[in-house]
Amino acid sequence: MISQRLRYLALTACLAAASNGWASMAENGRRSQTAGIDLITYQTGVRQVVIIVGALPAGDAMAGSDNVAIPTLTGMMLDRGTKTLDKFAIAKQLDDVGAEMSFSVGQQSLEIHARCLRKDLPLVLRLMAAELREPAMQASEFAKARQKFIGTLQESMHNTDERAREAFARAIFPQGHPNRPHSLEELLSAAKSATLEQAQKFHAHYYGPAHMTLVLAGDVPVAEAQASIAKDFAGWSGGQNYIYPAKPATSQGPSTIVVPIKDKPSVSVILGQSTGLRYRDPDALSLRVGTAVLGRGFTGRLMRIVRDKEGLTYNIDAEVTEDSIADGAWDISASFNPSLLDQGLASTRRLLDAWWQDGVTDEELALRKQGILGTYLVSLATTRGIASAILTNVQRGYDLDWLDAYPHMIQALTRDQVNKAIHTHIDPHSMVLIEAGSVSAGGKPAEESAPAAQH
């Protein structure tokens, strides 16, 4: 185990190096296969604290055709008791040492989050293993989980941002694509008829170490952690891989979808498309940096003009999303008062067209690259930031050396690469526009909501 002093020096050096392009960050990490799990430990300068993040492929995209609510309901059963401890006993053990552990279900992954003191790591790992491997799956708890899920879905029906995001992803990703979410209506209907047996079957098939990643960052006792995981997860087997689509999503052509929701003073808007690109594809990073010029921060073109100069919105940004495992999406998201919607969209499209047609300038690219490297430095200054970055990039297929390579990758990008990526993979004329809120099918302010319309 390296000393606190050495650990501090190592971290300080490596973070400074990140902006200078010197390799050294990866040296603080260790990667191993432990009990079949892809285990990464990473030392940071924090004392006594360990942050755990992890993932295994058991997300909503893995749902069978019989019931699309089952992946989330299965994830919700994990902290509701194990074969030997009820949920209150587990919570008491965590509460007694101030530790926290939770699970959430995403599109492709069951996500694991925990934090504890260094001394309590064996306890937390033991409870984590028990919850993942042997959830009690009691009928009474399943009924409670189902009721909570139904309530959460009902609330989401009135959230303009969530409805816009759902409609957008369903419009750009075809049936069978792992980034295509189930609709809220589908999930609601499925949750009402979901059974405990379906959850048990899903758990048995998808939960296992085969494609699970666990990242422990902070003041990690590496040998002790490895030994705990080897013991607590010993004998566990199974698990399925992530879904990698054989064919990337392709453009569906231009369309507008209105999601009417009554009595909402602000309309949530998404304008975008599928990209067909995964993060590791050759043009993907160029497209990300080019997109940052258009829509990241106050100095991005969208905020600078649509918000700062024209005062049309509180928030507007552009980003590349959902491309870590499968090919992803590109979008501009914003909110507008219904009466300013047309003006806001016109301004947004004008800037989008100019960006697509003319690309970014040398000055914009240089400034954005410098800013991205600075943000990288700041974002990795917390243990949670480092843990999350490691997990995300392992899911993208990188090793720990990505931590050192990233600044080089950014610095190496040229204006030609960026502009070519924009022009090749983005098409403003084939985008999907989503308007969620109190607007009519024609995009005008509406008093009464109308059925969802597409035109």
Next chain:
Amino acid sequence: MQEHVTVRGSWRVWLCAAAAGAFGALGASAQGTPGQAAAPPMTVAGYSYVKSLGGIDEYRLDANGLTVLLAADHSAPVVTFQVTYRVGSRNEVTGTTGATHILEHLMFKGSENFNDPKGNSIKQYLERVGGQYNATTSVDRTHYFATVGRDDLEGYVAVEADRMRHLWLREADRKSEMTVVRNEYERGKNDPNSVLFEEVTAAAYMAHPYSHPVIGWKSDIEHVPIAKLHEFYDTFYWPNNATISVVGDIDAAAVLGLIRKYYGAFTRSPQPIPEIYTEEPEQSGPRRVIVRRPGELGTVVIAHKVPNGRDADQPALEMLDDILSSGKNSRLYRALVDQGLALEAEAGTELHRDLSLHLVYATMAPGATHAGVEQALLAEIAKIKSDGVTAEEVERVRRQYAAAEAFKRDGTMAVAREINEWVGIGDWTSYVTFPQQIDGVTAADVQRVARQYLNEEQGTTGWFVPTPQSGEKGS
């Protein structure tokens, strides 16, 4: 953007100048004191040393009364620099509600020496160096902050200082920013629970300016004249009404020198900073609010006014709230969530400089009734009043706080932001002493404060009653 943030588990509500997405993650996951003690107090020209506590050193700039707090944490080569002005929506009156927040927005429009035409505005500088930055307004304070690499600190201090006294305040900027703020207001109104909390707060406070929302009333947002904003700026944006907090990889003497270099030329405010003298009269009976909006699930909230955030009873109230709602073994989880009455149930206090607001609320589960959920919440409060809490419950909360002391050491921004909240409440040392006071709370204290403050006659109860979407059947 309106968000709830925690001060040691208690709640604060504030508004940001910017959408979080525009500035990257600002999550306040870790809380607490810095990892290493600051350098020992020293004599620095131009400063008076005030005190040290918990690794934080306080200095006063002699020239103008600016307060400086330094907390060294060398675990990573970054620094969070923050300026907290002791002005919030409590300083507003009818016609100027929301002015503090609009002014916060206008603080990003440029200043005499740092602005967009010169290519060195605060946005341009901080995004060029990759800083994480933002500003927020609450009832008691307004703060501006950024986390940057340590080598980029001076550039930020220079820009931040310039806008303290040389801000551009132009009518054209007010006009364009008014619609930005109005959209922020509208986004808040999209959430019926946000409307419910606003109306409950308005009912709970009758005379005190905490009655109106931080973002202001819509008509005031639209019509407040630029002259009023000038007046606000020239009343409150002075060094003697500000506290600078610097957390991270710093050399204390060098940072004090930087602050003196850029802030030292400013004078104290020409007039004393106005004090708020309005006191909330005693509540003479229960108050009720009902919000009807389209939605699916109802909400019940029960609010009580409790002492200011510095009061000696606050740690016991905090203990009470954790016993009520922290984790699966909490009383509200067992009585409401686990029984299928609520999707979630929480208790917490919005800590204020003046009378704070204690809230207990539940998001109703499908099929539950408002009356049933309200009765269940009241029954849990009544049980604590009559039977008290157990030693085991008290010990559980103490242990959680002990662990939180370690968790808070991960990240400079979280530390700075929590210090900022205590500055707004009126005493930054509570950042250090509040957890210590939690350790001294007894079961009897918890029962006492429940009896003393959670009195139904002084409560304000709010229901969000969902109305069906067009074409839907009522629930």
